[in-house]
Amino acid sequence: MKKPKAKILLVEDDSNLSMVLKDYLEMQKYEVRLESDGEKGYQAFKNSKFDLCILDVMMPVKDGFTLAREIREMDEDVPIIFLR
Numbered sequence: 065m066k067k068p069k070a071k072i073l074l075v076e077d078d079s080n081l082s083m084v085l086k087d088y089l090e091m092q093k094y095e096v097r098l099e100s101d102g103e104k105g106y107q108a109f110k111n112s113k114f115d116l117c118i119l120d121v122m123m124p125v126k127d128g129f130t131l132a133r134e135i136r137e138m139d140e141d142v143p144i145i146f147l148r
């Protein structure tokens with residue numbers, strides 16, 4: 065039986081970096097949901113299940129640290145990686 069792909073939430077406002085990261089992760093067979101600001105990232109996390117979150121620290125609307133706190137309130141165990 066085929067193992068399901070891990071789902072990653074990538075929240076990054078730099079379009080060049082976000083596309084490079086998304087393309088690379090997808091080449092590694094991950095399923096990637098890309099959002100461009102913290103509020104969109106929050107809505108995505110609230111409405112779906114992710115195995116990993118990769119968050120930019122400085123973003124418009126809501127920064128990565130605030131988003132991480134909100135994610136932790138919903139899921140204490142999901143791994144979070146910060147981008148600087």
